[in-house]
Amino acid sequence: DTEVTQTPKHLVMGMTNKKSLKCEQHMGHRAMYWYKQKAKKPPELMFVYSYEKLSINESVPSRFSPECPNSSLLNLHLHALQPEDSALYLCASSRLGTGELFFGEGSRLTVL
């Protein structure tokens, strides 16, 4: 069983909807990540939070809005998405910036 939990596992939304993806870990990790993965491509880094502060934003469009309410939780708020944003969204955590990344099972998003 993965120690990083993501909800929902599947999400279908229209281009005018607002939805959120949620991620939780209880390993005491202080770095949390959002990755986006399209079919047959590697994961692409979107955001990194370290010690609950946003430390990396890989020039992600503002229709994606991350939030880290506390050291265990990471959210990704979605608004006015485009069909090309359909992908697998992976949350990950690590103890520090150089150790192993632990991934959740991902949230598979379809934008209609």
Add this chain to the structure above:
Amino acid sequence: RKEVEQDPGPFNVPEGATVAFNCTYSNSASQSFFWYRQDCRKEPKLLMSVYSSGNEDGRFTAQLNRASQYISLLIRDSKLSDSATYLCVVNGGTSGTYKYIFGTGTRLKVLA
């Protein structure tokens, strides 16, 4: 030049074969190196970390060559269950950068 490069394959090998993958990275300051395995429509899972002295885990051996900036993965006695995409992951710089960079992945198919 991509920061982390892998041969995408696919590598089609018979059961019992030995297969090797290479991965090159461009940032000489990179500090941490990993091989992840990803099954179709699943999240990446750590296969093994890669240490300077090389390391082995059962049928899997990983090597790091800092001078030539590449890492390798050797799989001996391939099993059908080894069929997956193997992702090379490099932590992209000085300590605490939290930037893990994925290679494009190498697809392996082990044939009966």
